[in-house]
Amino acid sequence: MLNANIPAGALETKWSKYKSTVKLVNPANKRKIEIIVVGTGLAGASAAASLAELGYKVKAFYFRG
Ligand SMILES: Cc1cc2nc3c(=O)[nH]c(=O)nc-3n(C[C@H](O)[C@H](O)[C@H](O)COP(=O)(O)OP(=O)(O)OC[C@H]3O[C@@H](n4cnc5c(N)ncnc54)[C@H](O)[C@@H]3O)c2cc1C
Known part of the structure; x- marks a missing residue:
């Protein structure tokens, strides 16, 4: 569970x-x-950029639909 x-x-x-x-x-x-961010639309890309600015190691993943 x-x-x-x-x-x-x-x-x-x-x-x-x-x-x-x-x-x-x-x-x-x-x-x-x-930190792994899945999806790089407005929300994902903003989160990835902000977290990277704060000093975290960020990997952003996206797929092309
Ligand atoms: C036709 C249309 C016109 C619009 N015009 C405007 C406008 O003029 N002005 C405005 O302010 N807003 C507009 N919007 C709204 C705006 O596009 C959305 O509000 C905004 O893009 C939402 O951002 P988001 O990051 O939440 O999602 P999205 O931008 O949808 O990003 C999600 C991302 O995650 C990716 N993804 C999803 N699942 C996975 C997965 N399993 N693995 C990897 N990647 C994944 C997708 O490919 C996508 O790139 C419009 C929307 C549409 C559909």
């Missing part, structure tokens, strides 16, 4: 609860983290 790791509690508090417990990435470790 898939475990989606959905935080417990009321729906309206889930996101703020998640944000308050998520581990931060030390800036020194950003280069060690590889």
Whole structure:
């Protein structure tokens, strides 16, 4: 069975609860983290560019339909 790791509690508090417990990435470790972006439309390309600017190693994948 898939475990989606959905935080417990009321729906309206889930996101703020998640944000308050998520581990931060030390800036020194950003280069060690590889992020894969699938799809390079407006959203994917913007995310890939922004994350690369922040120092992450980004690989963007797309297919030509
Ligand atoms: C005919 C038309 C005209 C439009 N005109 C305008 C306009 O004038 N002004 C405006 O602001 N908006 C316009 N839009 C809307 C705008 O194009 C979309 O809102 C915007 O492109 C959505 O961006 P997106 O990144 O969410 O998705 P998309 O741009 O659709 O990007 C998704 C990308 O993911 C890729 N992809 C999907 N599945 C996979 C997979 N499994 N593996 C790899 N790659 C994958 C797709 O090939 C695509 O490149 C128009 C839309 C259409 C259809």
